[in-house]
Amino acid sequence: MSAPENPLLLDNQLCFALYSASLLMTKLYKPLLDEIGLTYPQYLAMLTLWEEDGVTVSALGARLHLDSGTLTPLLKRLEKAGLLTRERNEEDERQVLVRLTQEGRALKKRAADIPRKIVAATGANLPEIINLRKRLKKLRANLAK
Incomplete structure (x- = not known):
């Protein structure tokens, strides 16, 4: 027995395993994202907008698990870079809609190879990555309860 x-x-802490892996993952993304002029949080916002354009700031924040105090400056920087616009919803002026510009949509092509490079750097095969992602999503859902 x-x-x-x-x-x-320390090495027996789940939180530390997640934290240290997250730091290394973000570090891995940095040079790839530098090539397209994005930070990691900006990349996550762009991924969300490439998936669904024209969402409200609150919907974007919910999807990214970010509060408005973090999200608003990030969106302002992306807007200043010409990648998106923010405008009041004509139907409900309390809502701000986020829309990609032509330049923001075009950036998707430049980012297309990033996921493949990340998967290759992990040393894991695709089924392992899919299984790990599924388990992390389940953990996140359990922790959100």
Whole structure:
């Protein structure tokens, strides 16, 4: 029978495994995103908009799990870079709609190879990546409860 794990060792912490892996993943993305002029949070926002353009700021924030205090400056920088516009919804002026510009839509082509490069860098095969992503989504959903 093996000895129980010490719950207070750093390497036994799930939170540290997730945190340190996240730091390294973000570091891996940096040079790839530098080539297209985006930060990692900006890339996530653009991924969301490439998937569904013309969403409200609140819907975008919910999808990215970001509050407006974090999201608004990020969107302002993307707007200043000419990648998107923000405008009041004519039907409900309380809502601000985010829309890609032509330049923002065109950037998608330049970003197209990033996921393949990331998968290759992990050393995992596609089924392993899909399984890990599925398990992380389940963990996120459980933690959100």
